Amino acid sequence: xxxxxxSPEALFKILGDPTRRAIFERLAREGELxxxxxxxxxxxxxxxxxxxxxxxxxxxxxxxxxxxxETHYRAEPSALAPLVDxxxxxxxxxxxxxxxxxxxxxxxxx
Amino acid sequence: xxxxxxxxxxxxxxxxxxxxxxxxxxxLTQPALIAEWLMRNxxxxxxxxxxxxxxxxxxxxxxxxxxxxxEVEPPARLAYTWSSxxxxxxxxxxxxxxxxGTHVRMEQSGFRPDQKANYQGANYGWRxxxxxxxxxxxxxx
Numbered sequence: 704x705x706x707x708x709x710s711p712e713a714l715f716k717i718l719g720d721p722t723r724r725a726i727f728e729r730l731a732r733e734g735e736l737x738x739x740x741x742x743x744x745x746x747x748x749x750x751x752x753x754x755x756x757x758x759x760x761x762x763x764x765x766x767x768x769x770x771x772x773e774t775h776y777r778a779e780p781s782a783l784a785p786l787v788d789x790x791x792x793x794x795x796x797x798x799x800x801x802x803x804x805x806x807x808x809x810x811x812x813x
Numbered sequence: 814x815x816x817x818x819x820x821x822x823x824x825x826x827x828x829x830x831x832x833x834x835x836x837x838x839x840x841l842t843q844p845a846l847i848a849e850w851l852m853r854n855x856x857x858x859x860x861x862x863x864x865x866x867x868x869x870x871x872x873x874x875x876x877x878x879x880x881x882x883x884e885v886e887p888p889a890r891l892a893y894t895w896s897s898x899x900x901x902x903x904x905x906x907x908x909x910x911x912x913x914g915t916h917v918r919m920e921q922s923g924f925r926p927d928q929k930a931n932y933q934g935a936n937y938g939w940r941x942x943x944x945x946x947x948x949x950x951x952x953x954x
Contacts, residue, residue, distance in 0.1 A: 715900055797826045803850035808832045
């Protein structure tokens with residue numbers, strides 16, 4: 704469960720970066736990983752990976768867990784829900800507009 | 814009469830309307846008529862033309878949708894970009910004549926951040942990511 708819901712705009716922005724998206728996808732696929740494990744094959748520096756993780760964490764897409772000297776990160780895909788909801792809201796918007804379009808077309812007859 | 818497919822990357826709304834395609838086309842392309850059912854606008858059905866839809870601003874949204882006309886094929890096909898809140902998509906209208914009038918289809922697709930530099934050349938396609946999104950969500954239910 705995520706405690707807060709990020710806006711669709713924030714989620715699109717955070718996930719619009721291919722490196723961040725790759726990190727998130729890897730965590731979603733492989734489960735919990737440390738910064739070191741995430742850094743190794745990525746070709747991205749560790750500070751950069753840490754920065755991306757902080758941004759993903761800020762919108763609730765990753766959760767961290769401290770264990771000894773290492774922090775473990777995992778994906779929280781349910782934080783993506785606002786994106787799905789957003790598309791649903793667009794559907795409601797267009798259905799209402801379609802109703803208004805049909806009303807207009809009827810008036811154009813008169 | 815009405816069908817909505819609210820998938821993660823494409824939104825499709827279709828309706829049969831008892832009006833000729835030419836008439837529906839006018840309602841989709843004349844600013845004064847568009848304003849009656851959609852939003853205030855300065856749309857001009859000319860490829861490459863930039864225009865905007867304007868609604869009353871609400872908290873967190875300035876009410877402006879920036880667009881560029883992509884396709885104009887009267888009275889059958891109209892497509893324009895739809896950019897708002899940092900997200901860009903493409904709205905495509907398809908009008909197909911039927912015995913009773915017109916089958917109207919609206920597709921809004923390609924939702925993505927409008928900062929193009931962010932994803933160009935990326936190994937991970939944004940589109941593919943969205944396609945997988947529902948799958949991922951379902952697996953975590």
